[in-house]
Amino acid sequence: MRNxxxxxxxxxxxxxxxxxHCGPTGGGxxxxxxxxxxxxCTHLATGMCTESATACESTCLSEGAAVPTACADLLxxxxxxxxxxxxxxxxxxxxxxxxxxxxxxxxxxCVRNPPAPPxxxxxxxxxxxxxxxxRGNATCPxxxxxxxxxxxxxxxxxCGAQMRAVLQCAASATFTCSASGRASITGCPSETMAFxxxxxx
Numbered sequence: 681m682r683n684x685x686x687x688x689x690x691x692x693x694x695x696x697x698x699x700x701h702c703g704p705t706g707g708g709x710x711x712x713x714x715x716x717x718x719x720x721c722t723h724l725a726t727g728m729c730t731e732s733a734t735a736c737e738s739t740c741l742s743e744g745a746a747v748p749t750a751c752a753d754l755l756x757x758x759x760x761x762x763x764x765x766x767x768x769x770x771x772x773x774x775x776x777x778x779x780x781x782x783x784x785x786x787x788x789x790c791v792r793n794p795p796a797p798p799x800x801x802x803x804x805x806x807x808x809x810x811x812x813x814x815r816g817n818a819t820c821p822x823x824x825x826x827x828x829x830x831x832x833x834x835x836x837x838x839c840g841a842q843m844r845a846v847l848q849c850a851a852s853a854t855f856t857c858s859a860s861g862r863a864s865i866t867g868c869p870s871e872t873m874a875f876x877x878x879x880x881x
Contacts (some may be wrong), residue, residue, distance in 0.1 A: 714756030715763035717741050724775035727767030731774045750797065751790035758783040806851035809835060816863030819855040839878035846871045 717740035721733050740759075747755045758780060765777035805811050809831035816827065835843045849868035856864050865872065 714759035717744065717759075720759060720763045723763050724767055724777075727769055727775045729767070729769035729773050729775040736775065747787070747791055748794040750794040751787060754783070754787040754790050758787045807847050809847065812847050812850045815850070816855050816865075820857040820861050820863045839875060842871070842875040842878045846875050 717737045720740055721736035724731075724736055725733055744755060744759075761780040761783045762777045765779045768776050768778055770776050806815065809828045813827035813831060831843070831847075834840070835847075837843075846865070846868060849871045850865045853865050853867040856866055858864055
C-alpha cells in the first residue's frame with residue numbers, strides 16, 4: 681500500500697518504530713547523541729574480527745560527520761543499537777551488527793533524501809505597512825505608536841490606492857525626524873500630495 685501520510689508524520693513513526701525495535705538497551709531516541717564511536721568500537725571488538733579499533737573508530741567518526749543534522753535522531757538510534765547488538769564478522773573481517781539493519785536502512789534513506797528544513801520567517805516587505813514603519817522606526821528615536829496598524833487601516837479605506845502608492849515610494853525613500861521625533865518621508869511629494877488630497881477633497 682502506498683504511504684500517503686505527510687513526510688513529517690512518517691519520519692516520526694519511523695523513529696518510534698526504531699526505538700521500540702532496539703529495546704531498552706538499544707535505543708537512544710530523542711535528541712540524544714547516542715553511543716560514542718569509542719564505545720561502539722569497544723563493543724565490536726568483542727566479536728574478535730580482524731578490523732582494528734583505530735580503523736573502526738575512524739570509519740565511525742567519518743560516517744557520522746557526513747550525516748545531515750535533520751537525520752541526527754536516526755543516527756543516534758543506529759549508534760545506540762550497534763553499541764549492544766550481537767557482532768558478526770563479515771567476509772573481509774569487518775565487525776557487523778545484522779540486527780541493526782532496520783536502523784541502518786532508515787538512516788541511509790534519510791541521508792540520501794533528508795527532510796527539508798522548516799521555512800524561515802521572512803522579514804516584512806519594504807513596500808508594506810510593516811516594512812515602511814520599520815524603516816521609519818529605525819530612523820527616529822521616538823517611533824510612532826501603532827504605525828503599522830494605522831497604516832493598514834488607511835490602506836483598507838477609500839484612499840487605499842493612494843496609500844499604496846505612498847508605500848511603494850516610501851520603500852526606497854529617505855526618512856527624516858521632526859522635532860517631536862516623528863518619522864517623515866522625503867522624496868515622495870506627488871504620492872503624499874495625492875493621498876492628502878484624497879483624505880481631504
